[in-house]
Amino acid sequence: METLTIKTPADVLSFVGHTLGFWPQESLVCITLDANHIGVTLRVDLPKHDGAERAYARTVAGYLANDTNATSALFAVYTSAAPTAGQDKPYAAVIAALTGALAERHITIRDGLLVGDQTVSPYDDDPNPNCALPLSMIDSSEINAELVYRGSSVARTGRITLPASSKETTTFYAVEDRVKLIGQSHDHGAIEKARTLWAGILEAKTYPTDDQTIALIANFQFAAIRDQLMADIPGVDGPMEKILLAQTPGKPQWDRVEWAQQVLLHAYTLSSTHHSAPLLTAIGYINWWEGRGSKAHQYMQLALEADPDYRLAKLSDQLLGYGMLAGWNMDKETAYRTRGLGMSD
Known part of the structure; x- marks a missing residue:
């Protein structure tokens, strides 16, 4: 690449927008650097009240310090x-506090x-x-042009808009029937059947059939099967718990990960509220694996709206x-879409 x-x-603002997938609003965005290589990108809401700047700064600095390679x-x-x-x-008080909190962790602020x-x-x-520049200049940024060419885009806000769902339809009963069949299985064959189905879906170039999708939704209703199918997504070797926590040395197959997300969103459109939380x-x-913490949080909240427990x-x-x-985002060799990006003084 x-x-x-x-x-x-x-270029900086283009990179932030494409990395987050949306244009931040009332936000603090920080990017860690190791020499001239980009580490992690963090977005947090700006504090809404005065008086808690130091606590806020310590929290942000703590997040950034998780990138153990960061020097600035x-x-x-x-x-x-x-x-x-x-x-x-x-x-200004927030930035002053952040400068001090980062310095305690041996991270300097290069620019703002x-x-x-x-x-x-x-x-x-x-x-x-007189130092202000128009935001319209982003349109002519080389980084923006290249990332758009690669298929990336920047949404106007970070709020997730889920695709339309059929919700309470006959799909509910079809999934329930499949769940009963899986639940009646008393061997490990159910997990292997689910993995075989999932592997075929992830290797395909088209969306699964409705019957395959119903089976997939049903499989995700079982915690043991769900965890294994999630661990199969990145296409890396290692213990399941290490994969789920993104702590394996191998680089995930990011194209496969992106396709899995599209398939799961497709499955969501055919799932009832009762079955959508696992998806x-x-x-x-x-x-989260891709470094989009804000969106990961929103999806978890949507899951809890579907099933508060x-x-x-x-x-x-x-x-x-x-x-x-x-962990994959702590290493530029394994991080999502960060390899090949560098800073220039």
Whole structure:
């Protein structure tokens, strides 16, 4: 893959948008760096109240420190709050606290940007409207052009919009009938049958038939089968628990992972609310593996809306809340879509 070099503010913002998959709003975005290579990208909501800047900064720094290779970081403050001449930039206290919290972890801030509704400017101590550049310049960014060419896109917001679902239809009864058949099996054959079906679906170039999809939905209703099918998604070797936590040395087959997400979203459209929580949780894991923590959290929340007692979604959302990052994203050789990206001074 051709190496892409980030040189300008427009390149930075293009990279952030394509990495997150959406344009941040009222957000702090940080990117860790190891020498001139990009590590992880973190987006968090900006604090809504004054007085908790240090606690907020320590939390953010703790997230970033999970990238053990990081030596420096970039940040961007996305806000509609405009700088005022002669006064601090918006969220100056937050950035000051973050600078100190990162320094305690031996991470320096290389640069920062203030991103408004229409312009972007350097984040420094001297607000100067003459330094602002129009956001429209992103359209001509080389990074943006290349990532669009590769099929990436940036949504206007980070809010997930699920595809239309048939919900409460005869599919419910078809899935329930299949669940009963699987439940009556008293050997390990059910898991192997489920893995064979799943492997064929992941290797195919077209969506599964309705009958295959119903079988897939039914398989995901069983925790043991669900966990194994999720572990089969990345196409890497290792213990199931290590794969689920993204802690294997092998590089995931990211094209296969993306296709699995599309198939699971397709299955969601044929699932009833009663059966959709396992599918949404699995999609949440995929987004976490890819470094999209915000979207992973939303999928876990959607799973809990479908089933408030769904244990895996509860535990997984707690894991996200603690700031745990997928191990694959700690290494540029295994991370999702970060290989081939570098910084230029």
